[in-house]
Structures are given as structure tokens and as C-alpha cells.
Amino acid sequence: MFSEVAPNSPLLQNLNPEQLAAVTLPATHALILAGAGSGKTRVLTTRIAWLLQTGQVSPGGILAVTFTNKAAKEMLARLSAMLPVNVRGMWIGTFHGLCNRFLRAHYKLANLPQSFQILDTQDQLSAIKRLCKQFNVDDERFPPKQLAWFIAACKEDGQRAKDVPVRDEEGRKKVEIYALYEEQCQREGVVDFGELMLRSYELLRDNAAVREHYQRRFRHILIDEFQDTNKLQYAWIKMLAGQGPDAAQGASAMPGGSVVAVGDDDQSIYAFRGARVGNMTDFVREFDVTHQIKLERNYRSFGNILDSANELISHNSKRLGKNLRTEAGPGEPVRVYESTSDFAEAQWFVDEVKQLVRDGSARKDIALLYRSNAQSRVMETALFNAGVPYRVYGGLRFFERAEIKHALAYLRLLENPHDDTSFMRVVNFPPRGIGARSIEQLQDIARASGCSLHDGVSAVTGKAGANLGAFVAKLDVLREQTSGLTLREIIELVLQHSGLEEHYKTEKEGQDRLENLAELVNAAESFVSQEGFGRDAVAMPVDELGAGPNSTLTQSPASQGLDPATLLDEPLPELLVPDRDTGETLSPLVAFLTHAALESGDNQAQAGQDAVQLMTVHSSKGLEFDCVFIAGLEEGLFPHENSMSDQGGLEEERRLMYVAITRARKRLYLSHSQTRMLHGQTRYNLKSRFFDELPEAALKWITPRNQGFASGLGTSAGGWNGASNSGAGGGRGDWASSVFASKSGSAERFASPPVPPQRNAPSHGLKSGMEVFHAKFGEGKVLMLEGSGDDARAQINFTRHGVKWLALSVAKLTVV
């Protein structure tokens, strides 16, 4: 065991036995099931540090993959804090970042221009729209969004257009468009996110020399958030690890490195975008994984919170199996609140936050989580009115803002005039009299002669030709003027001469945009200095890539406390890729543009302030807060109605809830509302079934009884009163003592195990289709019925008042 090499290494101190085992695993394939808050990132980084320190591998032999830039950065930061090692030689980054690095190094073999640009989702969509227009695709039958999704899904599955099975005419057309889109991207020298992955994979698959080089190089492959990998990413890893299609052939297979996959099947919440939890079991089977370690000790939350998470997730059937435990004691109960309306819920939330802040909590340690973005509005309004600083995550990020995208488009055209997506974006921005007709004319010419829009301009005649010519001339002049300038100077010049700056100066809402453009200059400046062209994958000199494992150590091994004898410093076999001979480096501009595409930047609104954090449950993954509020826990919202049709969907919702619960360190609040404004209509929601899946003993119901709907519900039918309180609390009428079950009530507490609320046996005698009369809303027709007993509700289409949901225990209805 290598662990004997450095048994007393300070690195290994304070690790629990499972963590220690994971850190010091032998060089085999292993799966680490890392529960929420179990110190996963620490284990990953410590393992890398330990491997380096014990001389089992040199930095060049490490490949560590994450999903987000944030995770990659954190890993690098922790690592350089642990070891005085140059992180340059290691390949640590996101899947896409590493694929980009790989493709830049082998751009010729990948059949790409060295300065290829990356299309983000917006760019990809506009490229598809342009394509559809050009080929007269009916955008009713084939919405560009759907095509974009289709193409991305194909690529995630590793399928080129020719590989996609065609079943019907519609499928054939989609595949045809996919093929045309690929052609267009290739012609324009751009790649989308999926293409970064797919083309890297194909290059590894098809080029034995390249494949074997990297298989030999990467002795240790570590993957974070493995449950989120898609099919292609898993195939890519298999290829790099020498477990690809040719592995079984024996003789020709190169010895691949060890793969340590870290993940948590209970936190798999991205199936909707192609993630395959099944990769975890596939991995165990296909790599003959013999070492599996569970990290179940949680260092984040108190017992009641963990009990809730454990109990909830135990309702899922497809699990690898894992139970979080803590030594921190039970802590406070999980507080549950039921409100009458979404407004009331928001008001309660704000009041509670104010109280927490008065009691000494920092606002930034308080988070509000919700299932869908639309829920933030009412909460924001309440916070705003109360003057509580808050920050909403999600939304447009820095490099996605229109003015930034415009500036980047000019910059991209300097590097690559054939980037038609960028050309289209700014050909008439700021407005310079080039309208749809001129552009159509140009597109026709370009298509006819198979050239880029830029090259087609010279053939356009008349006034349109003159205007277009002036635009292209301006670009050409800019290109000349900026050659040899620093990145900062290039951007400043472009902002001035493109007319962007002038345009936003005169626009009345332009001040913010001008500030953002100024920020772009800053971003470029700090990219050049801080990222230092090496820490960041994109800017690495090409000749460093693929070099031997020690070539990137800046200090001698001995000076780093490494034992030279144990370093794997034999030179790697020559790799016959032309780019290595040239020693060319990427221009700072290309590097910066790549950085902008791969790292869309923070949404910097109110950053840095001590503000309450608002976000969806999805974007809360990986974060933790002292106090967490999960709001809108209602059937249809959470679990979301669109996910409830199948078992898999419901289980993913449950995992989502599990993620949400496990964000909390000290205090957790759950809330649901009886009514909610949705799509401009008041909806009457049942409380989420997830309440029925939580341990009663860990909960504390804090809703006053009988507050109900007596206070009035505006246009509603009078709504609920306390007695119909969703059956939410037993012990009705006694809320001062207020520690009781969230569901069945004290009378049934010792009865049978939790039973889902009955959803049959209506007692009201209504049926859908019946004509009814309501004192306030008049005549209507029953559309739908839900629930039973006190929870029974009917959806009724009133002739005069439209569709409404009514609580039958309250609404006075008579059958006509």
C-alpha cells in the first residue's frame, strides 16, 4: 500500500476512516459514493495532493474533471494551498474546458482552425434560425429551439447525423437539418458545446497515436459529480482510461490510468438534460470496480435535517443505498409553515428573515430555495418592500448580456471574418442602414457562391452594397489597427470604432450597458494578468500540451520535496501532431473569446453585499447555508406537475427535494401555500406529498390554527377555513404547543404507517361535466375533481368568471 509511504503526512490528518481510505486508494478503479456534506471536494483534492506528494504521479499524469468552472477553480485553489506544486501541468477543469484544450492542441487533426470559436446556446439558436430561413424550413413544424435541443441531444449521445436512426418523415427532416447545421458550423469555423465533447471523443477514438499518448499520460483520472455525466462524457472517460472499444482486444490496448469516480446517485437532478445516473452502475460493471467507498458522515447539518433527508429519499426505489449520519446532535426541529396565499407566504418569509437577522444571522447565510424561477417574483417584491437586501441567482450572466455579446461579435470577426453568426449580430448594430432586404440579398449571394457573408459582400450591388462594403471595410481597418496591440487596447479600440460606445451614450437606457462594456475591458485585463495564460486551459501555449509529465514543473522535483526517484519521468512517446513543432501560442484575443464562451461569468447583480440568497433548488446544489427556506411545497409545483406522470420523474423530484433539504446547516423551514397566483389565475394547491415522507419527530408545525381564510381571499370562493386546513395538522385548535405531525394528526399518530392522502372516494357527489351554480360566480361546468374529504376541490368553468379551482368543503355549490 502506498499509504505507508507517508503515513504521517499532514495531508491525511483529520480525515475520517472512509475519507482516508478514499484518499489513499491504490491505483485501481474506484467508485466513491459521497453523500451531501461528506467532504467530497476535500477527498478529491487531498487524493491528488497525496498522489503527488508520495511521488506516485507527477502533475502531468493527473486528469481531474468537474462540471462547473466554479468546482474546477475551487479544486485548483485548494490544491495549490495544500502543495507547493505548479498546477499548470495538471489537466483540471470542466469537461468542456478540457476538450477545448485538447482540440486547440490538435486542431489540425480535429479538422478545425486553430482559432475556432465556441457557440454558446444563444449563438447556436441563432445559427439554426439562420439555417432554417436559408433552407425554407417550416418553423411551425420545426421550431428552432426544438431543433437545437435535438442536435444537442444527438451529440450527447455521440451521434452524428448519419448515425441517427430515422423512423418517420419528421425525423428524416430533423436529421437533414442536423447535417446542414454541422456543415454550416464547419464552414464558419465554429463549434457548439456538444461539438467540443463529441469531436474530442472522435479524435481519441479514431487516432490511435493520440489516444495511446493520453492513455499513457493520465495515470490518475478523477471525476467529480459522476452522477451528472451523460453518455458521451462517460464514453470519453472510458476512451481516455483505455477501457474503450478496443480494450478487450488485449494486445493493442494500452494500459490506461486509474479512474476514481465520485458521485451521489441521490443528488442526480439533471436527467432532463441528458445525465445518466446509470453511468454509475455501468462504471462498476465495465471497469470491474472492486473498491467502493461510501462517505456517509455528514459535516454540515444537524440530525433533524439529516433525518428528514434520509427518510424522504428512502421513498425512492432505485438507489445505490446510503444514509447520512452526523455527530452534531439533533439540533432544531424542521419548521413547517402553511400559508393561505403566496403573498402571505412571502410576508411570513420576510418577517422570519428579519427576525433571524435581528437574532444575529448574516443575510448571506440565509437562502430561499424554490422549484421554479417564477416563484421568485412574489418573494422579491416582499423583500424589496421590506427593504431587505437580496440577491437572485440565475438569469443573464455577464458574458450573455446583449451589449457584451455585441462587443464579442466584433472581436470574433477580427479573428474570423467568416463567423456568420457574429456577422449577423452586428452587421446592423449599431444601426447603419443595413436592413432585412440588404441582408437577404447578401445571404442569397453567399449561399449561391458557397462563401461566407463577409466574402459575399463584394458582389452586392447598389446602395445595399455600398453600406455593406463600408461595414466590411470598417472591420478590415479595425483588424489592421488592432494588430500588435494588447488585449485591452484592442477592446477599447473596437468599442470606439464599432460605434457601440457612441450608440449606448445616446441611448437613454444605455448607462448600465456602458458600464458593462467598461467592465468587459476590466475582465480582459484581469484575464491577461491573473489567469496568467496558463492557469486557464484556453491560453496554454500549444507546445506545452501533450508534453512529458515533468515538462511543466517549474522547479526541480527535489525543491518541491518530491523524491526524484519515484517520479515517472520517462519521456512519453513522440506524438506526431504538427502543432507541437510550431510552438505557436494562441493569441490573447482568441484565448479571451474562448474564456468568454466557456465561462459565462457570474451574474454580478448585488454581488458582494450581505444579501439574502434566492435561487432554484437546482442552482443550490453544492452550496450550503445556515438557514434554508424551501417554499412552495405543493403538489404540482414541487413535485412539479410535468414530472409526476412517470415514476422516474417523481423520483427525480424527490432527489431534488433531498438536495434542497441537505443545503441547510442549522435551520430548515418548509412552507406551502393553500392558494397561489399562477399564470394569472389563483390556483388551489394541496400540500406536497413530500411532507408525508418526512419523519414526524423532526418536524415542528408553526402555522397558527384557524387563521385560515377568514381574512378574506379576494376573488376566491371564500376559500378554506381552518377546519379544512389541508388536513395539515392534527391537534387542531392547539397551535401554541405546536409540535406535532405534519399530516395525519394526533388521533391517527399510532395508526398504520404513513398513508398517502386519499385521492379517491369523493363524498360530494360531483362529477365532471355537471352544471353547477355558485352564489358569487354564477353558473359553471365542472371540469375536474381532485382530492377527497376536506381536500376535495373542483375545477369549474364559470360562464361569467372563467376557470376556477374551488374547495368543496367551503364553496357553496348547487347542482343545476
Next chain:
DNA sequence: TGGGGGCTCGTTTTT
């Protein structure tokens, strides 16, 4: 050409 009015649609998202 571009702004405004009318229309539709409405989970979750990173790269």
C-alpha cells in the same frame, strides 16, 4: 427600419 401593440406560453440548466 424600428418601435409598439398584440399574441402565446408558461420546469429545472451548465458548458
Next chain:
DNA sequence: CGAGCCCCCA
């Protein structure tokens, strides 16, 4: 209800 999109009109 409100955001984003498209089309039409000035």
C-alpha cells in the same frame, strides 16, 4: 400575470 416573440404600421 408578465416575458418574449412576431408582425404590422408609421
